[in-house]
Amino acid sequence: MRFPPSTPAIFLKIAAALAIHWLASNVSLLAQDARLVQTPQTQEDAKRHFRKHVVPFIQAYCIDCHQNSRPTEAGVNFSPAIHTPEHAAFTDQWKRAAARVAAHDMPPEGLEQPSDEERQMFVEWQKNIKYLSSKDPGPFVIRRLTKSEYANTLADLFGVDPEIAGSLPDEVSGAGYLNSISPLQLESYLAIAEKVLQQCAPVLQTREQSLTPETSEDGSADFPVTRLFSEFPAEQRSGPPREFAQKLLRLMFRRPASEQEINVSLDVFALAQKQDLSYDESLRLMVKAALVSPQFLFITPVEPQAAEKGAEKGAETEVGQKSELEGIVPLDNHQLASRLSYFLWASMPDEHLMRLADEGRLQQTDVLATQVERMLLSPKSRALFDGFGAQWLGLDDWQERTFDRSLFPQMNTEMRQAMYDEARLLFECVVRENKSVGALIDSDFTYLNGTLAEIYGVAGPLGDSLQKVKLENSNRGGVLTMPAVLAATSFPNRTSPVNRGVWVLEQILGENVPAAPPDVPPLEAETQDASQELTMRELTELHRKDPVCANCHKLLDPIGFGLENFDAIGRWREFDATNTPINASGTLPDGTSFSGPAELKAMVLGRKNDFARNFTGKLLAYALCRSLEGYDVIVLDRIMEHVAEKEYRLQEVVKAVVSSYPFTHRRIDTEN
Amino acid sequence: MHRTKLIDRRTCLRGVGAALALPLLDVMGWQEAKANHAYKPPVRIGFMYMPHGVIMDDFWPKDSEAFLSSPPAAVESLKPVLKECLMMKGISGVPTAPFNGAPHALELSTWLTATLPDPAKRSEINIAISADQIAANYVGAFTPLPSLELATMPQNWKENQAGLNEGYYSHCSYRSPTQVVPAETNPRNVLSRLFGQTGSGSESSDRDAAPTPISPLDRDMLDLVLGGARELRQKLPVSDKRKLDEYLDSVRSVERRIAAIEQRQKEAAMEKAGLRSDQRGADSPPIEIKIPDGDKRSEYMQVMCDLNVLAFQTDMTRVSTYIGSRPNGASYPELGFSDKHHSQTHHRGDKSKMEKVAKIVQFNIEQFAHMVKKMHSLREADGTLLDNCIMMWGSGLEDGDKHTRENLPFVVAGRGGGTLNTGRFLTDVQGNQGDLLTTLLTCAGIPLDRPIGIATKQIEALKA
Known part of the structure; x- marks a missing residue:
């Protein structure tokens, strides 16, 4: 590994204080002196270890209170968990339990306490739960295109404005939701199909003289479907257009169509002919039918395959290999092409990808890697920021955010756009120039235009378009101190050190910050007006008087205050709204201190491994369209080992994700 | 394409297809008037939601007597129709463990399901069919739309509580345990969905008006596509089949809507030509819908309520x-403050915040009152439209400050065709939200083959 953990002891200890926390990386520290119990590395080992050590621990110290009974103590119940510890439902529970045991919160005072060795064993166990999971790529159920994927696909096929899909309802990410389709939506699909055809009718015409793309008069034939029309052989304009159907469906279904599917399309043609529609109109009805077909709206496999038993002879046998790989199959080439292109482009595969899929070469690692490079360099990869990057940075609802315009009159459309684009351009730069992910945290350049330069208080480039600008001030540069992110983690009228602290911990470092207890109001929102006389720091320090709040806030707040020099829209300031000098220094629970944003950034960068893992995990989840669980954690371990050697360069991260086992395989649930 | 074949496919899909072959109005309800005896209108059932609970002192009547004489401030707007309303204390919510950290993801998602999401599949949608969809499965076969789902705000709130799928945050209708029913937020789309065009009384331009009506050619084309999809289905593994069924289901309901609209047009033409006596002469004419220009929340909510009234009135x-x-995410600038609803509900006894919450609750009930008062003003058969409705308003929390769910707040309006004994406040019905839903659905004439969610009984005290 090129990037050994350097200084992160500070953060590691805090973890225990945080009580509910991602412990995986930390426990080794607790356990560094005595490795009493050998770490299990295989599924069998893990099971044996669990039975021999963990179950007795739970039975001795936990189960009396936390068992199947009503009410369960604190909602924690180990009765089912000791039978199926690997079940995703208990992942969080194990994490919490380990954290509480590590922090000596549990078992509670007054009850029998485990020895230090036992405690350590239990805490260490938490990071080995993953070894209980069988090798499993997870399900990849046929998936409906999201609104933006659908819109982009229409644009790629017909050259229409993606706005044409604007009438579809917005959707929330999450596997279950995306797959739903309502009657209303189908009607919208039908209406949108109609609109597309009306808009494109002038170019969806066959010609007396079929044209080659070079000779097309107006350039409008440069979209795949319009080209199909313009290249339609005039001499074939009488019989059933079988060849047309075949080409059309390959385009629109993103895979070769089956004989049956071609026949359905020809039936549609015949239907139109029977209604005395012209030849071209009949062809257009075929297009319309394809536009509302499930094979277009969903990503479907080529030759829908029944699960093949033992379809894969696994090369990797050391970890959690299921004896029978029942129902696990590699994605077919076209499915992989679609998965890849909807991941990186949020749109359909282009002809290049399709050809590789036709040739059956897309499963080859080197071919896949070359394609990733090509695709990331294409302007279409902007979708990766709009879909993934923006979500990760908390900018996905940026357009709807409200700002107090009396305080921040400059937050108009242009400014918002500039702020969003600044983040996007940095992300794209890291992607295209294949920089290390660390460059997202700290960079000595950014992108400014005249409008945004005002926020930075520098003489920036004039004009509207953003240009790369070298930064002299080490407090700037990187996503932590970027106006869009700073504003997105603020309230409409002022900053929120707590939101910023949570954001850094969760989005950057991958910590799991527990929500405030249910009956605790967010202090800040509450005292907005009443406590104007208190400074933000005094106000927030109220948190730490209450022991319930203090545990988390003594970690959150200093980080948030480290960014207090930036106001609610990201401008540098020395004084806050009450004209008190800003004090951006902070001390973390372990005594480490920093004096301002630059040092805070450096501290975060010191945990580059954690950041890289968090970032990669989120990217993998985005690529798979589901959250990570069980075996995925082992997959992520492997990816991290690999990309650490490649200095966490972003293209390497993407390549590792798309060639990973769960991305290239699917589990098929068999009938029963 | 022959109609009979269509029916075959639909029958395969859901088993209610046979009903579709008959003229819709002959099937149930209205057409009984034919033989000269008084017709009995069907019972309609509606649900309207407000999050984050109420200010208890402001919401609960002091006792059963005070309910009519001096109703609590929160339901002031319902005063003219209180005799048509029922309030009941003692309806507990679904216990939230192991999701104690997800009060807001659960308040809406459990509201009509009375069921917790499956903890083992929390990152997916996996809950239970909701009460409205159970009703739609039964009475939905008799109307052009099986059900109508509306929302004021887009259902795209992104917050993950206790690892629960984000969809739980903004959805309460579930067609099946794994399938949410998205709600429509644009009144124009609702109109076009109800009537296949921009509707009565609307003078807006058609520029952004949605879909052109679906043509018979499209219908036949869809039928071919549907056939193709069914062939595809046979070759897919079971989990994929389930996804495709959602598609097939939606095609089927589009087809049914087209058929129903055609049927209605035919009837309208016959009535116009005098070929058919107007048996519903006693009824009020359909209300007019005016889509507001501005973005005032009250106007917006009222047009959604009006659409609901119209859909019930015309039996769509x-x-x-x-x-x-x-x-989460809602604020009410109209009430003179810009605070978010959620932040005010964590008032910890602070008077000014409690006042704001009380105002928000009043505001929401006012919109509900607007709807039921309109229903009360419309004549239908021997009574009013409201007489034949069951309109449930409520929230998924009692006290938004502490997230309690011991006495969920509900107001039920309408007599459910004479099945509900209204004009009362019941001080302790000792039931849960599943019991309430089970009772209301039964009153609406929906035969249930099992209780809804955590229900163990019906609440007989509500019934007439």
Whole structure:
């Protein structure tokens, strides 16, 4: 590994204080002196270890209170968990339990306490739960295109404005939701199909003289479907257009169509002919039918395959290999092409990808890697920021955010756009120039235009378009101190050190910050007006008087205050709204201190491994369209080992994700 | 394409297809008038939601007597129709463990399911069919739309509580345990969905008006596509099949809507030509819908309520769900303050915040009152439209400050065709939200083959 953990002891200890926390990386520290119990590395080992050590621990110290009974103590119940510890439902529970045991919160005072060795064993166990999971790529159920994927696909096929899909309802990410389709939506699909055809009718015409793309008069034939029309052989304009159907469906279904599917399309043609529609109109009805077909709206496999038993002879046998790989199959080439292109482009595969899929070469690692490079360099990869990057940075609802315009009159459309684009351009730069992910945290350049330069208080480039600008001030540069992110983690009228602290911990470092207890109001929102006389720091320090709040806030707040020099829209300031000098220094629970944003950034960068893992995990989840669980954690371990050697360069991260086992395989649930 | 074949496919799909072959109005309800005895209108059932609970002192009547004589401030707006309303204390919510950290993801998602999401599959949608969809499965076959789902705010709130799928945050209608029913937020789309065009009384331009009506050619084309999809289905593994069924289901309901609209047009033409006596002469004419220009929340909510009234009045559907506001993200500038609803509900006894919450609750009930008062003003058969409705307003929390769910707040309006004994406040019915839903659905004439969610009984005290 090129990037050994350097200084992160500070953060590691805090973890225990945080009580509910991602412990995986930390426990080794607790356990560094005595490795009493050998770490299990295989599924069998893990099971044996669990039975021999963990179950007795739970039975001795936990189960009396936390068992199947009503009410369960604190909602924690180990009765089912000791039978199926690997079940995703208990992942969080194990994490919490380990954290509480590590922090000596549990078992509670007054009850029998485990020895230090036992405690350590239990805490260490938490990071080995993953070894209980069988090798499993997870399900990849046929998936409906999201609104933006659908819109982009229409644009790629017909050259229409993606706005044409604007009438579809917005959707929330999450596997279950995306797959739903309502009657209303189908009607919208039908209406949108109609609109597309009306808009494109002038170019969806066959010609007396079929044209080659070079000779097309107006350039409008440069979209795949319009080209199909313009290249339609005039001499074939009488019989059933079988060849047309075949080409059309390959385009629109993103895979070769089956004989049956071609026949359905020809039936549609015949239907139109029977209604005395012209030849071209009949062809257009075929297009319309394809536009509302499930094979277009969903990503479907080529030759829908029944699960093949033992379809894969696994090369990797050391970890959690299921004896029978029942129902696990590699994605077919076209499915992989679609998965890849909807991941990186949020749109359909282009002809290049399709050809590789036709040739059956897309499963080859080197071919896949070359394609990733090509695709990331294409302007279409902007979708990766709009879909993934923006979500990760908390900018996905940026357009709807409200700002107090009396305080921040400059937050108009242009400014918002500039702020969003600044983040996007940095992300794209890291992607295209294949920089290390660390460059997202700290960079000595950014992108400014005249409008945004005002926020930075520098003489920036004039004009509207953003240009790369070298930064002299080490407090700037990187996503932590970027106006869009700073504003997105603020309230409409002022900053929120707590939101910023949570954001850094969760989005950057991958910590799991527990929500405030249910009956605790967010202090800040509450005292907005009443406590104007208190400074933000005094106000927030109220948190730490209450022991319930203090545990988390003594970690959150200093980080948030480290960014207090930036106001609610990201401008540098020395004084806050009450004209008190800003004090951006902070001390973390372990005594480490920093004096301002630059040092805070450096501290975060010191945990580059954690950041890289968090970032990669989120990217993998985005690529798979589901959250990570069980075996995925082992997959992520492997990816991290690999990309650490490649200095966490972003293209390497993407390549590792798309060639990973769960991305290239699917589990098929068999009938029963 | 022959109609008979269509029916075959639909029958395969859901088993209610046979009903479709008959003229819709002959099937149930209205057409009984034919033989000269008084017709009995069908019972319609509607649900309207507000998140984050109420200010208890402001919401609960002091006792059963005070309910009519001096109703609590929160339901002041319902005063003219209180005799048509029922309030009941003692309805507990679904216990939330192991999701104690997800009060707001659960308040809406459990509201009509009375069921917790499956903890083992929390990152997916996996809950239970909701009460409105159970009703739609039964009475939905008799109307052009099986059900109508409306919402004031887009259902895209992104917050993950206790690892629960984000969809739980903004959805209360579930067609199946794994399938949410998205709600419509644009009144124009609702109109076009109800009537296949921009509707009565609307003078707006058609520029952004949605879909052109579906042509018979499209219908036949869809039928071919549907056939193709069914062939595809046979070759897919079971989990994929389930996804495709959602598609097939939606095609089927589009087809049914087309058929129903055609049927209605035919009837209208016959009535116009005098070929058919107007048996519903006693009824009020359909209300007019005016789509507001501005973005005032009250006007917006009222047009959604009006659409609900119109849909019930014209029997376009008999089941509706309106998410008047979703948990988190809502504010009410109209009330003179810009604070978010959620932040004010954590008032910890602070008077000024409690006042704001009380105002928000009043505001929401006012919109509900607007709807039921309109229903009360419309004549239908021997009584009013409201007489034949069951309109449930409520929230998924009692006290938004502490997230309690011991006495969920509900107001039920309408007599359910004479099945509910209204004009009362019941001080302790000792039931849960599943019991309430089970009772209301039964009153709406929906035969249930099992209790809804955590229900163990019906609440007989509500019934007439």
